[in-house]
Amino acid sequence: MTHRPTTEAELSEIIASTETPLRITGGGTRPIGTTSATTGLSTSALSGVTLYEPGALTLVARAGTPLAEIETLLAGEGQRLAFEPMDHRPLLGSTGTPTLGGMVAANVSGPRRISAVGACRDALLGVRFVDGAGRIIANGGRVMKNVTGYDLVKLMAGSFGTLGVLTELSLKVLPAPETSVTLTARDLDDATAIAALSRALGAPWEVTGAAHLPGTGDTHIRLEGSAASMRYRAERLATHLADLGAFNANFDAEDTAALWAAIRDVRAFADTKGALWCLSVKPGDGPGLVASLPDTQALYDWGGGRIWLLDPSGTKGAAIRDAVARIGGHATRLRGADDLPAFPPANPVVARLEQGLKARFDPRGLLNPGLMD
Amino acid sequence: MEMPAPDSTILSRKPEIVARLRDLLPDDAVIWDEAETRAYECDALTAYRCPPLAVVLPASTEEVSAVLAACHDMGVPVVPRGSGTSLAGGALPTADCVILGVARMSAVLDTDYANRVIRVQTGRTNLSVTGAVEEHGFFYAPDPSSQLACAIAGNIAMNSGGAHCLKYGVTTNNLMGVTLVLMDGTVTELGGAHLDAGRLDLLGLICGSEGQLGVVTEAVLRILPSPEGARPVLIGFDSNEVAGACVSDIIRAGVLPVAIEFMDRPCIRATEAFAGAGYPDCEALLIIEVEGSEAEIDEQLARITEIAQTHNPVELREARDADQAARIWLGRKSAFGAMGQINDYMCLDGTIPVSALPQVLKRIGELSRDYGLGVGNVFHAGDGNMHPLILFDANKPGDLEKCEAMGADILRLCVEVGGCLTGEHGVGIEKRDLMDHQYRPDDLEAQMAVKDVFDPHWLLNPAKVFPLAASAPRREARA
Numbered sequence A: 001m002t003h004r005p006t007t008e009a010e011l012s013e014i015i016a017s018t019e020t021p022l023r024i025t026g027g028g029t030r031p032i033g034t035t036s037a038t039t040g041l042s043t044s045a046l047s048g049v050t051l052y053e054p055g056a057l058t059l060v061a062r063a064g065t066p067l068a069e070i071e072t073l074l075a076g077e078g079q080r081l082a083f084e085p086m087d088h089r090p091l092l093g094s095t096g097t098p099t100l101g102g103m104v105a106a107n108v109s110g111p112r113r114i115s116a117v118g119a120c121r122d123a124l125l126g127v128r129f130v131d132g133a134g135r136i137i138a139n140g141g142r143v144m145k146n147v148t149g150y151d152l153v154k155l156m157a158g159s160f161g162t163l164g165v166l167t168e169l170s171l172k173v174l175p176a177p178e179t180s181v182t183l184t185a186r187d188l189d190d191a192t193a194i195a196a197l198s199r200a201l202g203a204p205w206e207v208t209g210a211a212h213l214p215g216t217g218d219t220h221i222r223l224e225g226s227a228a229s230m231r232y233r234a235e236r237l238a239t240h241l242a243d244l245g246a247f248n249a250n251f252d253a254e255d256t257a258a259l260w261a262a263i264r265d266v267r268a269f270a271d272t273k274g275a276l277w278c279l280s281v282k283p284g285d286g287p288g289l290v291a292s293l294p295d296t297q298a299l300y301d302w303g304g305g306r307i308w309l310l311d312p313s314g315t316k317g318a319a320i321r322d323a324v325a326r327i328g329g330h331a332t333r334l335r336g337a338d339d340l341p342a343f344p345p346a347n348p349v350v351a352r353l354e355q356g357l358k359a360r361f362d363p364r365g366l367l368n369p370g371l372m373d
Numbered sequence B: 001m002e003m004p005a006p007d008s009t010i011l012s013r014k015p016e017i018v019a020r021l022r023d024l025l026p027d028d029a030v031i032w033d034e035a036e037t038r039a040y041e042c043d044a045l046t047a048y049r050c051p052p053l054a055v056v057l058p059a060s061t062e063e064v065s066a067v068l069a070a071c072h073d074m075g076v077p078v079v080p081r082g083s084g085t086s087l088a089g090g091a092l093p094t095a096d097c098v099i100l101g102v103a104r105m106s107a108v109l110d111t112d113y114a115n116r117v118i119r120v121q122t123g124r125t126n127l128s129v130t131g132a133v134e135e136h137g138f139f140y141a142p143d144p145s146s147q148l149a150c151a152i153a154g155n156i157a158m159n160s161g162g163a164h165c166l167k168y169g170v171t172t173n174n175l176m177g178v179t180l181v182l183m184d185g186t187v188t189e190l191g192g193a194h195l196d197a198g199r200l201d202l203l204g205l206i207c208g209s210e211g212q213l214g215v216v217t218e219a220v221l222r223i224l225p226s227p228e229g230a231r232p233v234l235i236g237f238d239s240n241e242v243a244g245a246c247v248s249d250i251i252r253a254g255v256l257p258v259a260i261e262f263m264d265r266p267c268i269r270a271t272e273a274f275a276g277a278g279y280p281d282c283e284a285l286l287i288i289e290v291e292g293s294e295a296e297i298d299e300q301l302a303r304i305t306e307i308a309q310t311h312n313p314v315e316l317r318e319a320r321d322a323d324q325a326a327r328i329w330l331g332r333k334s335a336f337g338a339m340g341q342i343n344d345y346m347c348l349d350g351t352i353p354v355s356a357l358p359q360v361l362k363r364i365g366e367l368s369r370d371y372g373l374g375v376g377n378v379f380h381a382g383d384g385n386m387h388p389l390i391l392f393d394a395n396k397p398g399d400l401e402k403c404e405a406m407g408a409d410i411l412r413l414c415v416e417v418g419g420c421l422t423g424e425h426g427v428g429i430e431k432r433d434l435m436d437h438q439y440r441p442d443d444l445e446a447q448m449a450v451k452d453v454f455d456p457h458w459l460l461n462p463a464k465v466f467p468l469a470a471s472a473p474r475r476e477a478r479a
Ligand SMILES: Cc1cc2nc3c(=O)[nH]c(=O)nc-3n(C[C@H](O)[C@H](O)[C@H](O)COP(=O)(O)OP(=O)(O)OC[C@H]3O[C@@H](n4cnc5c(N)ncnc54)[C@H](O)[C@@H]3O)c2cc1C
Pocket: B043, B044, B079, B080, B081, B082, B083, B084, B085, B086, B087, B089, B090, B091, B102, B122, B143, B144, B145, B146, B149, B150, B151, B152, B153, B154, B155, B156, B157, B158, B159, B160, B161, B162, B163, B210, B211, B212, B214, B215, B216, B217, B336, B424, B425, B426, B461
């Protein structure tokens, strides 16, 4: 059975009056982690944009609003969600319609996260949610600068429905640039590629994508801006990196859009078997880490700081987690190796704090129980 | 502004408490003499003062941990302090508290240009973080006007912003990790040189928690490559409405400057008299700065001036060289000082939706007339973060109270039009009792529940952020 409340008040009542654990979903396209709850609660009927002010770069919408609807609306005004949320469906074989709430609950960000714009959580201005006791709670707001009280907005982003059910979100949106360009070098080894990406990201030309792909060994760098600026920056950057690799520019914005959508959605690993991991590490640590895990394949995004790691054998989970623990960072299991927890382990202090928060926000343990254990 | 009465048993145990602290720290790191504790009696909200019971100046995370564990054990409240530049009374002591200052912890621990991060102790000043990396072409983006003095510790606690956050974000968007010491002395790392949390975003929760959840001793900060160049343009208008509309049009057109600063006539006149920057005598002016190569700057400024022209500006002045750029910024940068020459002032910090700008400025003008107090407006217009400066005379009985009442009216107005009480300075004691204007009881309860988890006995900076009545049951449970 699945509850589909159509208003926040109804949602609050459902939670307040139930004793049955709930499996919270938006569109159900990001099945990361597992919960013991079997009764569903979907936000899909809490839908609709409540406010869009292009001149203030602000969007407010209900949690169940399809992401596609929002992206179309923004595109109509030449704006976008700058953090470039990925679509998990190709990678995880899920179906359904990605929603705004699911994106926020999983803090989903794509390649542009590496630029100054930051992650989904950085663009999130305000939340409304219903906690595990049925209380309706608001935090943050719709304005771009807000330090009034504690930042529960950040806490809710990436909490995967374990602390509350999101009902409404406000986000900062940004203008889409006039055009974009991709610089590509072929056949670089991992270490050289990451060195080139690091150098590019440390230069003043505002790189908005920095990835190194498995198989072909292609290394891609994206720039976005005006046409004149793109010609200038592409040339400067290629010169700046020349001793590390021959970077050639493709000025076709449609090619760039298609390429980075594929990187964003990790298409390279879409139809593969085995276990898939998403690692966050210090970029320079990436190549060594991957080299220490033979028979895995890596797609490096975020200048090497995010590694999508495919383990065809599905047996290296513990080794991956150990290796990441040694250098610092974290590893999330997206699929396969089902015997291991999806979320990285917490140190004892953090575990105690998290349990305390869970006990306060969801005292009866009804919301996605076990999901982040 | 009311503060809870100090705990008399703690006051009477002062010798025992000081002795215990002296056991833990070197001699010169514990201050208890009343002549010396007075130096810590206030922060930049100087209307409120109270010397603390004692001050400790630890030099390491270990010492911070030892002090907190001891205070926890003795049931003594602790108020963390960076440089004491808070405008919200965030670092204001109570008579029964120990001030824990991190000023002696100011080292750079690691700079890593390839990975674009720096690790510092949090007593380090904001500007000196950029100072440590600028030779290599990098900078630390959040740039509060107080950056020469304020510490990373306070920046994290207040989630401070600056003129350039329109493009680069505020502290929370540039903070990657911290070493956190909880009130019971437990030490943990949150985040690090990698991006984003793998589990709950506790780092995001710590940033902006006003020293109430733990003491931050070290921080990993994102550093960014410096732009090739930057240049401002000054545009004057004969009405606030038109200036506001121009801001909105620029943003809508897809140009995203690094800064859009706004000054109104009272503020322009005051700064002209003070700094003589050569500003036009007009109703409102914008200072807009863009970044890039020379050609890129020209291109962006051309777009901006083209949009501005459609609003019939009374003045449009592009900087031709570094000297002219400095002159354009001169007035803006001396605005607070200039207002201070006229009288005492209180600096507010509410945020409003940009679209509400004309309406809010008009209403502030009306309030100014009703209260009989002058107001100058200077603020970050791109993100709607207003800084009305209310002028008053501290020596005139009743003037401060009048000024506070007017400030509260303005902040309530900010909330009513869809904004918030504070955009970057924090709640502290200043806006504490207005919190229930922005948040309902359940909203505040959820925030206080977070404090219950991190600091169950409410010993860290306890009388701030939440309306005293709302936090009373928790604070009193401690005794
Ligand atoms: C002239 C002037 C201009 C200003 N301009 C700006 C501006 O442009 N933008 C802006 O955002 N702010 C501005 N401010 C406000 C102020 O500078 C900031 O809030 C700053 O971040 C405070 O830093 P601090 O080190 O002085 O902190 P303090 O004043 O010492 O403390 C501030 C808060 O941080 C807590 N704290 C201190 N150290 C720690 C620690 N180690 N761990 C946990 N909590 C701690 C304190 O308890 C307190 O609540 C300005 C202030 C002045 C006086």
